[in-house]
Amino acid sequence: MTTPSFIRPLLLAVALSAAVAGCATTGPRSTAVVAPYSDKTELTGRLTINFSRDGKKESMTGKYDWQQDKDNVNVSLTSPLGQMIAVIKVTPHSATLTQGDKAPPQTAPTVDALTQKALGWTLPVSGLRYWLQGYATDSDGKPFTASPANDTVITRDGWKLEYVDWQDEKAAVPRPKLIYATRIALGQAVDDMNIRIFIDAPDQ
Template sequence: MLRPLLIALALSTVAGCATTPSGPVSSATVAPYRDEVALAGRIGVNYSHDGKKESLTVSFNWQQTSTTTDVTLTLPTGQTAAVINVTPASATLTESGKPPQRAPDLDTLTRKALGWTLPVSGLREWLQGYATDRDGKRFVASPANDTVITRDGWKLDYVSWQDDQAAVPQPKRIDATRIVLGEAVDDVNIRVVIFPSEK
């Protein structure tokens, strides 16, 4: 089942970057990066496969600690499509009704499952409004500073915020487009919508 697998791998690959932001953040109105995060939302992926444009959408539950990331992907029917577990030692993808696939890391897992590596990293940071720009500098998103091209070639647009008037706004929607030599390419486009946290 390529479609749930593709989105599972998109999420698992971006989940693999577990680095804590380097260097201080200059603005006092920016939420500090958190190693421990629990989020829920929806992710949509547009991609090309065998010359045809495809798209799919799943809901996700995201749990991360300083060393692990666990993601559960749910289809619109309510069925669990895949469960992803990432640790410093391994990456595991379990699709419904199939034996788990394991690899030492996410790049190996994506190559094993798809035959090619999905070139995404950093969602652990993106979901919190952080990224590393193409010059290797720390980017912190805000309603006034909402676009960046990352070091690994993704253009991130922070389209909307949970509350853009809040003292510390949190991302609500993030659009990610693959960039090659300054131009958008249509192999993979990702839209992430983060649901408001339950208080």
């Protein structure tokens, strides 16, 4: 049956209205990038680390207190009940790790090697210094800046970063809220090593 000519403009208007409404409800994610990188910052939050040791899968969940300035990084890791897991201090020349009262502090030239040896898993502090603020260097050596619309990168030192959630992705300068970091080699996860990092909101 042929649609009467006077109905056609009405149907067209309804179709266009529906299309516009659909675009309004499923519009593109914000392309705003994170705030400029700051050498000096303090962050708190929670993390879960999944790793393999001696062929067995293990995990660790806890809280962290992160402080950094231009030259140094201090990280305190505690259990969900507030028990100290480790204190890590990094300077331009060395890294020191203290595990409560169990043993004397351990020192090494790099913090990644130190945490792997002492804890059984790698906390990539040298990378996290930038990752926590939404910055990294990609596998081609190019700078990467995260945004809700550009949220995944493989770094030059072999980690896949996924910026899964944001404090407010519609903000003018959105801040990361949840980051997945997975150890990568030749495109494949190795050692079952992945870290989930939840960052508290700035006012917490």
